[in-house]
Amino acid sequence: MRRLLTGCFVSLLLLLNTLILIGPLMVFALLKLVAPGRYRDYMSWAVMWIAETWAEIDKLIFALCIPTQWDIRGGEDLRGDTSYLVISNHQSWVDIPALIQALNRRTPFFKFFLKKELIWVPFLGLAWWALDYPFMKRYTKAFLAKHPELAGQDLKITKEACELFKRQPVTVVNYLEGTRFNETKRKQQDSPFTRLLKPKAGGVAFVLAAMGEQLDAVLDVTVVYPQQKIPGFWDLISGAVPKVIIDIRTRELDPALWQGDYENDPAFRQTVQNWVNQLWTEKDARIEQLRAER
Numbered sequence: 001m002r003r004l005l006t007g008c009f010v011s012l013l014l015l016l017n018t019l020i021l022i023g024p025l026m027v028f029a030l031l032k033l034v035a036p037g038r039y040r041d042y043m044s045w046a047v048m049w050i051a052e053t054w055a056e057i058d059k060l061i062f063a064l065c066i067p068t069q070w071d072i073r074g075g076e077d078l079r080g081d082t083s084y085l086v087i088s089n090h091q092s093w094v095d096i097p098a099l100i101q102a103l104n105r106r107t108p109f110f111k112f113f114l115k116k117e118l119i120w121v122p123f124l125g126l127a128w129w130a131l132d133y134p135f136m137k138r139y140t141k142a143f144l145a146k147h148p149e150l151a152g153q154d155l156k157i158t159k160e161a162c163e164l165f166k167r168q169p170v171t172v173v174n175y176l177e178g179t180r181f182n183e184t185k186r187k188q189q190d191s192p193f194t195r196l197l198k199p200k201a202g203g204v205a206f207v208l209a210a211m212g213e214q215l216d217a218v219l220d221v222t223v224v225y226p227q228q229k230i231p232g233f234w235d236l237i238s239g240a241v242p243k244v245i246i247d248i249r250t251r252e253l254d255p256a257l258w259q260g261d262y263e264n265d266p267a268f269r270q271t272v273q274n275w276v277n278q279l280w281t282e283k284d285a286r287i288e289q290l291r292a293e294r
Contacts, residue, residue, distance in 0.1 A: 006065065007238030013061045014237070017054060025050045026123070029130030041167060047130045048109050055104040062097065066239040070101040075219070075248035078106040083169045083214055085207065085253065086110060088221040089196055089283060090175040091182075093233040094241065098223045102246040103171065107219075110171040113207060132165075134172075134210070165214050172211065174204050176276060182230070193280060195287040201276040205262040205269075212258025218251040222283055224290040245290050 025047055032043035062068065084107055088095065103110060109131070116135045119125040129135075176199035179185065191198050208215075224245040225231055231241045257275060260268030 003238040003240060007234055010061060010065050010237040013065070014058060017057045017061065021050055021054045021057075022123070022127075025054075025127060025130065029126050032130050044130070044132055044168070047127075048132075051131055052105055052109050055100045055109075058097070059101060059104065062101075062236075066237065066241075068236065068239070068241045069243045070098070071243060071245045072102045073245065073247045075102065075106065075250070077250055078103070078219075078248075080106070080108060081169050082216045083108065083165065084171045084217055084219045085204075085211075085215045086171060086173040086219045086221055087176060087204065087279065088173065089223060089287070090177050090180050091223065091225070091230045092180060094225070094231050094236050094244065095223050097236065098244050098246050099173065099221070101244075102221070102248060103219075107171045108169040110173045112173050132170075165211065170211075170214070171219075172207060172215070174207055176200055176204055176280070178203065193284040195291075196280055196284050199276045199280045201269075201273045202262065204276060205258075205272045208258035208272075209262065212253070212255065215253055218253050220249040220251050220279060220283070222247040222249075222286050222290070224287055226291060226293065247286060247290060 028043050028046045028050070032040050032047065035043050086099070086103070088099070099110065111131065111133045113134050114128060119129055119135050121128075177197040178200050179197065181195070181197050185197055186193070189198050222245075224247070225241070226243050226245065227241070235241050254275075257272060260271070262269050262272060
């Protein structure tokens with residue numbers, strides 16, 4: 001009963017926080033739609049400040065209402081004026097609050113690449129656009145076989161969406177596994193890793209091709225739940241998650257990782273895949289080490 005009441009109370013506070021701040025965010029988003037030139041950047045900064053404030057209030061709600069210990073390791077060198085690519089494992093919706101705990105107001109507000117169609121989602125599409133989330137267009141190989149004249153257009157569209165980041169720092173989050181980890185998926189994939197699914201190098205190659213020159217470093221983030229069961233979001237807000245470990249390692253980003261054609265150059269594709277697989281091998285071992293702690 002205590003967990004039920006805690007979960008309901010925290011849900012109410014999170015909802016109130018969202019409803020109170022969504023109004024000002026929408027106002028600045030609409031102003032951004034009509035603002036000329038440099039004034040759009042000012043609107044972007046205002047929207048970003050509101051989003052960061054929303055995240056900070058969520059952190060305060062968690063601190064006051066639930067017993068979860070957020071064990072953040074590393075990241076002492078994080079800066080708000082530097083652009084990062086965050087590469088993280090993905091197990092649960094709790095991963096998002098974990099990133100907020102570790103990165104909010106320590107790095108630029110993080111963004112995800114979104115499918116272009118999502119811009120039409122009511123309210124959220126406008127909010128994501130105002131927050132400068134990059135909307136990407138990806139064509140399948142089958143589609144390009146029928147329309148070869150469109151080859152390279154998806155990357156061009158995404159690069160244009162990222163133009164703003166030349167004027168402001170950004171943190172881009174990429175989940176290489178493409179979906180949340182569980183043991184059933186791992187066995188279906190025949191993954192060579194114990195605690196991870198197979199990484200998809202194509203996604204990160206696309207991000208690097210679109211934004212490589214604007215990124216300064218990689219944040220190799222590993223989220224670990226020391227308890228045996230991977231928790232869900234309700235487990236978190238009801239106070240059933242005792243501890244979350246967020247391990248952050250800053251890595252240099254080799255320019256060679258975006259100076260090639262991933263789709264058409266087998267040698268370059270192998271270089272990116274080798275880099276991703278090495279990251280994943282080290283991350284898998286790190287997860288085992290962190291879970292073994294007592």
